[in-house]
Amino acid sequence: MPHHVDAGLATTLKRVASTLKTADIPFALGGSFAVYAHGGHSSDHDVDFLLREQDKEQALKALAAVGFRTEQPPEDWLVKVYDEDRMVDLIHRPVETPVTDETLADTEVISVEAISMPVISATQLMIHKLLSYSQHYCDFATGFPVARSLREQIDWQRVRRETAGSPYAEAFLILLDRLDVVPSDRDEPDGEGG
Template sequence: MGVDDGLLITLKRVAATLKQAEIPFALGGSFAVYAHGGHSGDHDVDFLLCEEDVERALEALVATGFRAERPPEDWLVKVYDEDRMVDLIHHPLDTPVTEETLADTVPRVVDAIVMPCLTATQLMIHKLLSFTEHYCDFTRGLPLARSLREQIDWDRVRKETAQSPYAEAFLLLLERLEVVA
């Protein structure tokens, strides 16, 4: 993945600010895939945090020069570093971020800063559960599955996505393409 240097600097600024403010977080999205050594595109940075920490996070980030935005979606807030967007997600997939969510992470070095990242398994679960009748672009999940397949607990993925026919179809595709057994 050719990483956007500006977004990488922004990611580091947000992580450092959250660490200094002692706000628990996890790196998610495409940069977490990158942190695991996988391939993924990048257009923004995603951090997960508990809803009760959102206001403190916004205050700390605004104090360091970020611009805050509260979009109509009620599951995240955004901050901007110039034109670079960061999503602070507190309810991914209609599920609140909890201490348990933030514990299901692994430390990864991202451009010389150690930070908690969602596990490859959790990233795959989030990707599969994002597929719906309104959005079902398997081309977004294939690079993730291929590049991180050895790090993913596929039995857990199957169990935690069993309710989704879209996840079931994607997993069948991965089997047919011999990405997973």
């Protein structure tokens, strides 16, 4: 991982991952640390783990047992844990889609800060990033470093297919094409993806 990652957050990430592993709770690293784990760049500095909703309570219990402060925020798609003042999001429904066994299978085991853990695939990260854009939050600047730094690892046809319902994702993909970050559909034999 690049050296500019906050050392405190990296330690917290390791504590959460090893606690979840010890408790046998299936999880995957998501968010900006997953981008770093794939060798990419992200403008965010958040620690996100994905887990299934049915494992949420057990995860909170396991983390509380090792000294994390737990919080059930008003949003119903995640829970939060704190290591002193460092926050970790445990997300069970990113972008309105529940985390399933399938989500957790779409991962790569990578050594992050010397602990091997499942990390969400670059393709899935890009899909989550694009589906997070809405009329209330549409900061494309957060997506560009991810797209540029991970583009070779991303299945762009799948990204197009899985974000087809979102006009924000479509606009972002047009920008990537115009900026020559990724080849457009027009260069691929089956131009009509879907």
